[in-house]
Structures are given as structure tokens and as C-alpha cells.
Amino acid sequence: GEDVEQSLFLSVREGDSSVINCTYTDSSSTYLYWYKQEPGAGLQLLTYIFSNMDMKQDQRLTVLLNKKDKHLSLRIADTQTGDSAIYFCAESESGGGADGLTFGKGTHLIIQP
Amino acid sequence: SQTIHQWPATLVQPVGSPLSLECTVEGTSNPNLYWYRQAAGRGLQLLFYSVGIGQISSEVPQNLSASRPQDRQFILSSKKLLLSDSGFYLCAWSGTLGQPQHFGDGTRLSIL
Numbered sequence: 001g002e003d004v005e006q007s008l009f010l011s012v013r014e015g016d017s018s019v020i021n022c023t024y025t026d027s028s029s030t031y032l033y034w035y036k037q038e039p040g041a042g043l044q045l046l047t048y049i050f051s052n053m054d055m056k057q058d059q060r061l062t063v064l065l066n067k068k069d070k071h072l073s074l075r076i077a078d079t080q081t082g083d084s085a086i087y088f089c090a091e092s093e094s095g096g097g098a099d100g101l102t103f104g105k106g107t108h109l110i111i112q113p
Numbered sequence: 114s115q116t117i118h119q120w121p122a123t124l125v126q127p128v129g130s131p132l133s134l135e136c137t138v139e140g141t142s143n144p145n146l147y148w149y150r151q152a153a154g155r156g157l158q159l160l161f162y163s164v165g166i167g168q169i170s171s172e173v174p175q176n177l178s179a180s181r182p183q184d185r186q187f188i189l190s191s192k193k194l195l196l197s198d199s200g201f202y203l204c205a206w207s208g209t210l211g212q213p214q215h216f217g218d219g220t221r222l223s224i225l
Contacts (some may be wrong), residue, residue, distance in 0.1 A: 025165055033213055042119075042203055043157075043216040088157070100159035100172065102215060 004103035006089050018076040020107045021053045025070065031092040032065060033101065034074045037086045044075070046087075076109075084111045101113030115140035119204050119217035127225050131175075134220050136204030139185065145207040146187040147214060148179055151201040161188060185202040199224045 003025045003100055012018045025031070030051050049056045049063045049072075056063045062075040088108040097112040116139045126132060131180045138144050139196060148160040161179035169179050176195050180188045201221050205214040 031213070033217075040219075040221070042218040043205075045213050045215060048213050100149075101157075101161055103157040105156045 003091050004091055004102050006087075006107045008105065009108050009110065011034040011110040011112060012079050014079060014081060016075075016079055018079045018083065018109055020074045020076075022072040022074075022104055022111065023070055024072065024089070024091050024102075026093065026102070027070070027090060028093050029070075032063075032072050033070075033088075033092075034061075034063065035088040035090060035103075037088065037106065039085075039111050043088060046079055079111055080110075081111050081113075082084075084107040084109055114168075115215070117204060117206055117215060117217040119220055121220060122218065123221045123223075125223045125225060126194055127171075128196055129193050129202070132189070132194050132198070132222070134189040134202055134222075135203075136187040137185055138187075138206045138216055141185070141208065143184060144208060145214075146181060147205040147207075149185065149205065149216075150190050150205040151203060151219075153200075157203070161189070172183070194224050196224050198222065 005023045033048040036044045036046050037043050047058050047061055047063055048060045049065050054065050060077045086108050088106045089104040090101040090102045119136050146163045149157045151157050152159055157197050161169055163169050163181045166181055166184055177212055199220050203219045204217040207214040
């Protein structure tokens with residue numbers, strides 16, 4: 001079955017860039033997503049990328065996709081204390097279709113002053 | 114714009130009691146609807162999804178059930194809760210094919 005893997009923790013200094021990595025196994029993944037979860041809250045969609053793209057940039061966020069290696073990354077430039085959260089990588093075959101998303105276990109981003 | 118509401122935000126229930134969690138979506142028609150559970154350890158597990166009124170697909174056999182009595186209403190239920198049902202339950206919606214899923218704020222369920 002599909003599997004999505006992420007590191008559990010990432011620690012960065014405030015002002016540095018954060019790079020959160022994700023690997024997936026399903027070669028038929030069509031859409032790949034990054035969600036952010038703050039403590040006690042639901043998941044907030046940050047950005048997503050179609051599998052025919054290799055990069056997407058949105059303000060401080062840059063998503064890179066290496067489809068050959070099935071590797072997805074999220075770069076957060078100028079990391080701030082408000083970026084402290086758990087970041088989930090997710091994939092699906094049909095986008096918002098009825099099959100749901102397969103999530104990684106999430107990467108807890110810790111910001112050091 | 115579309116919004117999704119879940120309630121209650123927190124719930125403490127005794128073992129063996131029934132459960133009803135509700136989710137509603139506004140601002141869209143015929144959404145795909147989903148229930149996920151996030152247990153300790155943070156991974157999300159898809160429990161149910163629905164592509165229309167009365168149409169429910171179950172991903173994992175368990176003590177829970179789901180219903181969709183109206184187009185934008187999705188309900189998660191149990192007749193008798195188990196300790197293992199504790200967790201953070203998230204409802205989500207998406208449009209038709211090709212759109213990402215959007216999540217509610219979640220319900221934290223504790224079973225005593």
C-alpha cells in the first residue's frame with residue numbers, strides 16, 4: 001500500500017530556513033500536499049503541487065518535487081516563532097477525490113531563539 | 114467562501130456510552146466528506162468518506178459508523194464507545210476531483 005515517510009522532528013534557529021522532507025512510495029501519486037497543524041487545532045492546507053510540476057513558490061514557502069526519487073520538500077524561508085507546528089506531507093492519486101489522503105506522521109518544527 | 118464546522122470541540126465520555134459528532138460544510142454543494150482520526154503519535158487515519166447523501170465508504174472496520182443525512186452534513190457515531198476510540202477526530206471536505214481537502218478544527222474525544 002501507499003506509504004509516506006517524514007522525520008519526526010526538525011529544530012532550526014529563528015530567521016534561518018527550514019527544510020522539511022518527505023518521501024512517498026506510490027508512483028501513481030497525482031497530488032502532493034503540505035498541511036500545518038498548530039497545537040490543539042485542525043489541519044491547515046499550506047500548499048500543494050501536481051505531480052507534473054517540480055517546483056512551486058508561495059511567499060516564504062517553496063515546494064520541491066523530485067518525482068523520480070519520490071521526494072517532496074517544503075522550505076520555509078526566514079522561519080519565525082509562529083511557524084512552530086507539526087507539518088504533514090500527504091499524497092493522493094485523484095486529488096480531492098473520494099479516496100482520501102495518505103498522510104505522513106508529521107514533522108514537529110521547533111524554533112530556537 | 115466555504116467553511117467547515119465541527120462540534121463539539123472536546124468531549125469526555127464513559128466507556129460504553131454512545132457517540133455523535135457532527136460536521137457541516139457551508140458555501141459549497143455536493144462536497145466529498147471525510148472523517149479522520151488522529152491518535153497519539155500524530156498520524157492521521159481515514160475512517161470514512163462520502164461522495165453523496167446516504168453514500169458512505171468505510172476504510173477501517175471498527176466500532177464507529179458514519180452517516181450523511183443531508184448534502185453538507187456528516188455525522189460520526191458509535192453505539193458503545195471503547196477506550197481505544199479516544200483520539201482527535203477531524204472532518205474534512207473537498208470539491209469534485211482535483212481539489213485539496215480542507216479540515217475542520219477537530220473534536221478531542223477522551224474515553225474514561
